[in-house]
Amino acid sequence: MQLSRNYIITLVFLSFTICNFAQIRIESSPNGFDMVHENPAYKEGKIDTIVYNSKTVGTTRKALVYTPPEFSKDKQYPVLYLLHGIGGDEHEWFKNGNPHIILNNLYTKDKLEPMIVVLPNGRAMKDDRAVGEIFSPDKIEAFATFEKDLLNDLIPFIEKNYPVITDKEHRGIAGLSMGGGQSLNFGLGNLDTFSWVGGFSSAPNTKVPEELIPDPKEVKNKLKLLWVSCGDKDDLHEISKRTHDYLEKHEIPHYYHLIKEGKHDFEVWKNGLYNFSQLLFKEQDLYNDKSILTTETSVRALEDYVISATTQKGKQYPQVNSEGRVRVQISAPYARNVQLDIGAVKYDLIKDENGIWTGESSPQDEGFHYYQLNIDGASVPDPGSLYFYGASRWGSGVDVPAKDQEFYALKNVPHGNICELNYFSKVNNKVRRCFVYTPPEYSKNLDKHYPVLYLLHGGGENETGWTNQGRANFIMDNLIAENKANPFIIVMDNGTWEGTKRNDPNGTWPPKGWANNFMNTLLEDIIPTIDTHYRTIPNQKNRAIAGLSMGGMQTRIITLANPDMFSYVGMFSGGSISIKDIDDNPDFINKTNLLFVSYGSHELESKRFNFGGNPKSNTEALKKYGLNTHFYVSPKTDHEWQSWRRSLYQFAPLLFKIDEN
Structure with missing residues (x-):
């Protein structure tokens, strides 16, 4: 018809x-x-x-x-x-x-x-x-x-x-x-x-x-x-x-x-x-x-959910499925509205007859993600997850399994130690703490001294970030076990700065001098303390510094101002160093053995560079200047921990390859 x-x-x-x-x-x-x-x-x-x-x-x-x-x-x-x-x-x-x-x-x-x-x-x-x-x-x-x-x-x-x-x-x-x-x-x-x-x-x-x-x-x-x-x-x-x-x-x-x-x-x-x-x-x-x-x-999600690696022992949620969706569950019988807040998106949970709320997110990128629950307008941690310090608070986190997760997995290999070190800071007139990773052989070979990497976290995080979220110790254990990296010490301190409210929208941000306190703390307190308490090789050629996001920005400021302190420099999603920076600080190019710059591919696609122009172009230009540079792109990731885990995995094998005693 x-x-x-x-x-x-x-x-x-x-x-x-x-x-x-x-x-x-x-x-x-x-x-x-x-x-x-x-x-x-x-x-x-x-x-x-x-x-x-x-x-x-x-x-x-x-x-x-x-x-x-x-x-x-x-x-x-x-x-x-x-x-x-x-x-x-x-x-x-x-x-x-x-x-x-x-x-x-x-x-x-x-x-x-x-x-x-x-x-x-x-x-x-x-x-x-x-x-x-x-x-x-x-x-x-x-x-x-x-x-x-x-x-x-x-x-x-x-x-x-x-x-x-x-x-x-x-x-x-x-x-x-x-x-x-x-x-x-x-x-x-x-x-x-x-x-x-x-x-x-x-x-x-x-x-x-x-x-x-x-x-x-x-x-x-x-x-x-x-x-x-x-x-x-x-x-x-x-x-x-x-x-x-x-x-x-x-x-x-x-x-x-x-x-x-x-x-x-x-x-x-x-x-x-x-x-x-x-x-x-x-x-x-x-x-x-x-x-x-x-x-x-x-719209249906695959029902192949498994308990997340970041779920507390004995708990059943959070869970993750093969699409990267995150499912949570909480008992809140008197609540009127419960949401999962992850990736800057809130997902409504559904309440059953017993007052149990369950729901899931859309697929997330591979790797670690902060999240929280929102119960009748109040944002709270999920009682089923382990807690991580991020966004300036302790809260929930979930790890979406990645195809390349073996490089940061806990394996049957020799393991280094993570020690909490409390020290007095003259710069701040108070006791501070840092975490120190020593390689597996450190306690066995007492005559050997080691290079040091100072590894900085991002904004809203603290000295626990690189081990809890970043799994830096497992990355190093696996690299050393596979003979892909030389053993070295890693120091993770708290680089948080107390910023002032941005009153002038046309003014520079962060404000001038924002990194000075941590720079002075690092140079006058942290490095001397580490060199006193650990068997380090206390010279510039055996000292590296790297950081993610805010920590990368701090790394840039500190190393340009103090090229005689660090020989290896890593900036993960934290801007880049330009030709103008080198012209203003000529000793940097003469004294730096390596400049490593990295980003997630999604960051580059959206041109979220933090500051300083195109990082790839800047890094390639410095290579033509004669500086040993390395530019790495984490595939299919954004401004997130999977980018930075991969960055450390790529950066660490490049460090301390020459005997600089």
């Missing part, structure tokens, strides 16, 4: 739906769809940060741009503008949604038309960061102002600087939550600019249907795709449903995608991007004679 133009087709399945008419498959996003897989044919796009001048806002603004695999300036591409939610910024999708990985996997399976994706900041105001009261009237208004910024500033910038097709048929817009409302408002309000429009869990900023679509006939004639999706457990579900009901009433072609058991979170939004992106910029008729397609899928 030939379908008439006005015939409405509703397809509802719990697992997945196949739209036979257009041969488009709307499905539950498959396990691992947002994870990198071992595949020789893997196609990988690129994420860059751009800065454009906004006449609308009166300042420069930032956005991320994803270019597809095999991107060429000799080709022209359609563009999707992908918007964030009310609590996010241009990094929200990238940090929490893995859009680049979702798209890479789809390109690998040849399911996408090549496209450029722009991830802007939808809060169009001079201070556009998601800080303070995010629901304040001026910030809400800034989301509306973004329409002008998008149309008059950002789109022209993209079209001037990227090889894009500039007609409306090759331009799309979509977003999550607040960004979903923006996408529907802006897309349907500018039908001569956008032909492809999607709203994922659109927020209350979405205009009422009569205002959103005053002329249904115009939408039918001008729009190629209209997508509305939401989780059925989302408190904002009615907004998407009222839009769908109006579209259906007026027989406006669209997809209405309902995610069973879906909430207001990235599980739903990633599913939306996964399906919506596969429909974009296709030449085929997506609706088959202008039919309305209603689909329903579910």
